Amino acid sequence: VEDAVTATNRILADTKQARMRFVDALNRQANIQDKTLSLRGQFAHVEMEYRRLNQRLRMMETKARFAKGLVTTQDLNKLKDRTNAKYERVSELETLLGAREKMLAAANRSAQNLKKTVKDKDEMMIYVLRKVQRMMRRLYLTIGS
Numbered sequence: 210v211e212d213a214v215t216a217t218n219r220i221l222a223d224t225k226q227a228r229m230r231f232v233d234a235l236n237r238q239a240n241i242q243d244k245t246l247s248l249r250g251q252f253a254h255v256e257m258e259y260r261r262l263n264q265r266l267r268m269m270e271t272k273a274r275f276a277k278g279l280v281t282t283q284d285l286n287k288l289k290d291r292t293n294a295k296y297e298r299v300s301e302l303e304t305l306l307g308a309r310e311k312m313l314a315a316a317n318r319s320a321q322n323l324k325k326t327v328k329d330k331d332e333m334m335i336y337v338l339r340k341v342q343r344m345m346r347r348l349y350l351t352i353g354s
Contacts, residue, residue: 213337213340213341213344217337217338220334223330224327227323227327228327230323230326231323231327234320235320238313238317238319238320241309241312241313242313242316245309245312245313248302248305251302252299252303255299256302259292262288262295263296266285269284269285273285
């Protein structure tokens with residue numbers, strides 16, 4: 210009986226620890242997901258700005274070819290610089306977003322693995338508790354006889 214109680218206590222401690230790690234993993238996953246969603250929004254906004262600048266640049270280049278004097282070379286160069294800077298920002302955010310997506314996928318896998326671990330520990334705990342109950346019933350019947 211002592212061995213069963215010791216095993217039950219050990220499994221209970223393992224189950225508690227697994228649940229705590231699972232909760233930590235879920236919190237980490239939620240945090241990463243929030244940051245990823247924020248970064249996605251930021252990326253979409255900056256990408257849209259880049260597309261608008263690029264479209265405006267193409268329109269100005271077309272005007273410069275067909276309507277000389279309406280667009281100065283200085284204005285065109287300023288817009289090209291702004292467009293190039295925005296493109297660099299889009300590239301940076303795209304790289305960061307890719308890394309965040311990978312972190313989120315890893316956090317999701319970690320949470321799923323810990324969920325399975327907790328389930329296995331729960332099943333083991335139920336098995337041991339049933340075994341202890343059977344032992345106690347036998348002991349009760351032995352003492353009662």
